[in-house]
Amino acid sequence: MASFASFRNALLDPVLGVYHWRALHGRTALFNQYCRQALAAGIDRLYYVLSFDCDAPEDIEAAMSLHQKLLRIGVHCAYAVPGELLERGAKVYREIAESGAEFLNHGYRQHVSWDAGQNCYSSLYFYDRLSYTEILEDIRLGDLAIRHILGRRARGFRTPHFGTFQRPSQLRLLHSILRRLGYQFSSSTTPYLGFRSGPVFSRFGLPEFPVSGMFTYPLRILDSWGCCEAPQRNMTMENYLEESRRMTVALTSAGQAGIANFYVDPRHVEQEPLFIEAVERWLEVAESTTYSRILASCCSNQAESAVGVAC
Numbered sequence: 001m002a003s004f005a006s007f008r009n010a011l012l013d014p015v016l017g018v019y020h021w022r023a024l025h026g027r028t029a030l031f032n033q034y035c036r037q038a039l040a041a042g043i044d045r046l047y048y049v050l051s052f053d054c055d056a057p058e059d060i061e062a063a064m065s066l067h068q069k070l071l072r073i074g075v076h077c078a079y080a081v082p083g084e085l086l087e088r089g090a091k092v093y094r095e096i097a098e099s100g101a102e103f104l105n106h107g108y109r110q111h112v113s114w115d116a117g118q119n120c121y122s123s124l125y126f127y128d129r130l131s132y133t134e135i136l137e138d139i140r141l142g143d144l145a146i147r148h149i150l151g152r153r154a155r156g157f158r159t160p161h162f163g164t165f166q167r168p169s170q171l172r173l174l175h176s177i178l179r180r181l182g183y184q185f186s187s188s189t190t191p192y193l194g195f196r197s198g199p200v201f202s203r204f205g206l207p208e209f210p211v212s213g214m215f216t217y218p219l220r221i222l223d224s225w226g227c228c229e230a231p232q233r234n235m236t237m238e239n240y241l242e243e244s245r246r247m248t249v250a251l252t253s254a255g256q257a258g259i260a261n262f263y264v265d266p267r268h269v270e271q272e273p274l275f276i277e278a279v280e281r282w283l284e285v286a287e288s289t290t291y292s293r294i295l296a297s298c299c300s301n302q303a304e305s306a307v308g309v310a311c
């Protein structure tokens with residue numbers, strides 16, 4: 001499904017084709033361009049932002065245990081939890097929030113269901129198949145769930161299955177809804193836009209933080225699904241660690257400025273020492289932080305910058 005979406009998007013956006021070519025044949029120049037864009041946006045160092053998509057009930061218990069491990073090694077975490085699951089795991093997520101974690105609105109409806117035939121979760125409830133009213137309602141209910149369960153407002157949003165919701169018209173619509181609801185940022189775009197527009201940019205309305213990709217193919221998202229749950233997967237956690245390690249080297253060599261913006265599902269990695277090893281590699285070269293903190297610091301750094309991030 002993701003590959004069909006990629007193909008369709010490449011037809012709709014010829015520049016994407018150029019970036020696919022560069023990802024295969026001009027990787028060093030791509031990383032150098034990315035770091036220059038980071039500096040122009042007021043990001044003068046390398047940040048590591050780790051977020052968790054908590055799409056399944058099994059993530060509730062896994063999140064608590066993983067969060068405690070990560071707190072002990074000094075990692076700031078962000079959580080994207082659909083409202084239905086936030087209600088179900090209210091006690092756990094409230095405790096995580098009280099420890100200082102950032103929570104993103106991730107819509108209200110649970111957007112995966114268990115597929116016994118494939119022995120994995122399968123995706124449902126894609127925003128590109130919903131009407132404007134349905135999208136607005138899902139975001140609004142997700143917003144209310146965070147206020148109700150955590151007693152605070154979310155500042156940021158992540159679109160469920162955001163890979164299928166990447167067209168400029170879709171992103172403009174999303175940002176217009178978020179702005180209307182008082183949101184400050186989104187992290188709902190693929191690595192392509194990170195290379196094209198930088199680690200944080202405002203071309204669709206609000207500041208947008210694209211997620212990061214793999215080293216061997218920088219336009220492809222590096223997540224835990226492809227290593228731990230996807231049917232017919234061809235990656236393992238050993239590959240995850242290696243891709244992650246090579247990205248630390250690539251971004252350090254390119255200028256050590258930018259945002260390593262990675263997400264995983266807690267149930268995939270909670271028992272994986274290789275995941276913790278990957279995180280520790282990032283801590284050696286990058287500053288662990290949250291989206292809100294980056295926004296605050298890049299807005300104060302860019303007072304005289306040429307690239308605006310809509311602070």
Ligand SMILES: [Zn+2]
Nearest residue numbers: 053055160161
């Ligand atoms: Zn999700």
